[in-house]
Amino acid sequence: MSKLAPAVILLVAIATAPASAHITLEKRQAAVGSYYKAVFAVPHGCAGSATIKLRVQIPEGVIGIKPMPKPGWTLEMVKGKYATEYELHGSKLSEGVKEVVWSGGKLADDNFDEFVFSSYLTQSLKPDTTLYFPVVQECEQGVSRWIDVPAEGQAGHGEGGKTPAPGLKLIAKP
C-alpha cells in the first residue's frame, strides 16, 4: 500500500491536470436554476492553423444568452424555437438563442483567447448530469469539431473522446 500510494497520487495528478489541449469551459461546475458565465478557452488553432470562427451550440434548457462582444470579432446570434417554454423573470420564453458565432477575427495558433457569454441554467436541467456545449472551431485551414459527447452509460471516459465537447457538471441549487 505504502509503495502504491505515490504511484496513485502521480496518476491522479496526471489525470486531473488541466486538459489544455482541448477547448474547455473555465468553470466546470454550476447549479441549476442559476446564472452561469460561460468562458470558453481556446488554446490553439486547428492543427497549427489560425482560428477565424468559433460557433457554440446552446443546449436545450440554457436560456437568457448574452454574449460578451469581442474587439476584432463580429458577433452573431442564431435564434430558434425551444422544445418547451421556459420562464425567466416572470415572462414565458418559447424561443431564443440556439447558437452563438464569433467570426471575422484571427487567433494565431500560438496565442490563447477566451470567448464569453452569460446564461441562465433553467430548473428543467437535471442535477448530477453533464451538460455539453458542442463547439465548432473554424480555421484558415481546416475545422476542429469539439462535439464528441460520451454515449450514455459511459460518461466521463467515452469512446472516441478525441475531440470532446466542453462539459459542465450540473449540481442541485444549494
Next chain:
Amino acid sequence: MARALAALAALLSALCIASTAWAHATLVSSEPADGSVLAEPPKMVQLHFNEGVAPAVIGLIDAAGKTREIATRAVGQSVLIVLPDDLPQGTQIVSYRVVSQDGHPVAGSMVFSIGAVTGAAPPAKASPLAVLIWLARIGVYLGLFAGVGGAFFAAWIGQGPDGSMVGRIALAIGLVSAVASLGLQGLDLLNLPPAGLMTSAPWISALATSLGPALSIAIGAMAIAFCAWKSPGILIALVLTTSAMAGVGLSLAASGHAATASPQWLTKPSLFLHGIAVAYWIGALAPLAAMAYRRNDDLPRALRQFSAIAIPLVGLLVLSGLALSIVQLGSVSALIETSYGILLSIKLALVILLLALAVLNRFVATPAVVADYKNTRLLLRSVLAECVLVIGILAVVAGWRFTPPPRASIVPVVTPLSIHIHTDAAMFQVLVSPGKIGANDFVLQLMTGDAALLTAKEATLILSLPERGIEPMERRATLGPDGYWHVRGVALPQPGRWRMRIEALVTDFQKVTLEDELSVQ
C-alpha cells in the same frame, strides 16, 4: 483492505481519465505522403507535427509482415525515421505514438507502398520459435485431452485412481504449455527475441488475438480438472470434470482456422463436439491401460460403461470431423495439392488406423476381458498402440497452425466482406472489397436506426489493428452519386482483426459513431 480497495479504485479511474485525454499535437503531413505509392524505396520517413513532439514508440511493419528495427530522431516539430535499405516491394506501415508538449500521447499510423499496394502474407516461419510453438501446441492438446479427459474418466467411469499419475502430468504439461503458447504467439506476432517475454508487449498482443480467449478457457478447464482430482466428494468431482470437459470444447471452438470458417453455426458446434469426443476417448486411454496392467477386477465394468458411450461419441467425432474437413478443404484435390490437405490426409490415415484398433478393442479385446478380467494382454497392447497413434495425430494437428486452409485462399476473392453495425441511433452497412489484405475499397451505407437514409455532411473511416500495435489511421470518405460513402484504395497490409470506426457528421454539432471489427485474411 478498504484503503487498498480505495487506492485501486483511484488508480483505475485515473487510468480511465488519463487514457481519454487526447492531445492537440496532430500530424500535419508526412514524407512520403500517407497512402502514396513510390517507385523507389525511400531512405527515410518524415512525420511533421504542428508542434514539437517526443517519439515514444515508433514501429515499422514491412510488406513481408515483419516488424523491423528502425532509428528515429525528433527534430523540432518533425520525427525522422531512418528506414532499412532492404525494404521489400509492397505496402509498409509506420505506426507512431508520440508525446506532445503537454505530456499527452498522440497515436496514429501511416502507410506507403513501394511499387504497388500489397497485402503481406503471414510471414513463413521455419525458425526455432516455430518448433517451440508447435511443441507448446501439442502440450496444450495433451493437457486438454489426456488431462481433462482423464479426470473426467476417473470421476465418471473409472471411479478409481488408476491412471491418475498420467492425467496429472498431462495437466501440468498442458498448463505450462498454454502459458508458453501465449508468450510464443506474442513473440511471433511482434517478431521479438525470446527476452521479449520479460516485457508485457507480446503477452498483450497475443491476448488480443483469438488465441487469448481460447487459451484462457483452456487454462481454466485444466485448472478445474486439477481441482477435481483433489475434490473431497464424488459429486463435486462429477460437476467439476463435466464443466472442465465443456471448457475443452469451448476452447477449441474459440480459436484456430476452423473456428473462423463460415458457416459459423456449423463449424463452432462441430469443433465443440469434436473436442469433447476426443477428450473422452483420449482421456480414457491411460486409465484403461493402468487398469489392464494391474488386472483390476473392476475393468470389465469400466470397459462396458466406456464403450456404451464411446460408440455414439465416435460417430459424432467422425461426423464433426468430416464436416470441418469439407468446409476447410473446399475440394477433394486440395487433399494432396496443399500442405493443409496433406496434413489432413496424414491425420485421416492415422485416424483410420486408430478406428481399426477401436474396433479390435470393442469386438475382440473387450469381450475377452469381460469373459475373464485377467485376460488383458490384447487390450493392453492395443490401448498402448492407440496412445502412440494419438500422439502422432496430435503432432499433425498442431502443425496446422502453420498452414492456412485452402478455403482461406478461395473464399475472400469471391465475396466482398459485408459488415452490418446496428445500434439504436443508426445502422451502417459496410462493404469491403475484396475484403482481404492489400488495397480495399470501402462502401459505407449510412442509415438511421429505422432504416431511412442518414444524410451526413461528412463521413470518416478509422482503422486500427491493436493486435499488431498498428495505431488508428483516418480516411475521409466521399459521397458518391449512388448516395453511399466511398473510400477507395485503403491499404490493409496485415491480416488480423482490424478495428473499424465510422464517424458520420450529421449536423455541424452532432456526429454518429459506430464501431465494429473487420476480420482480414
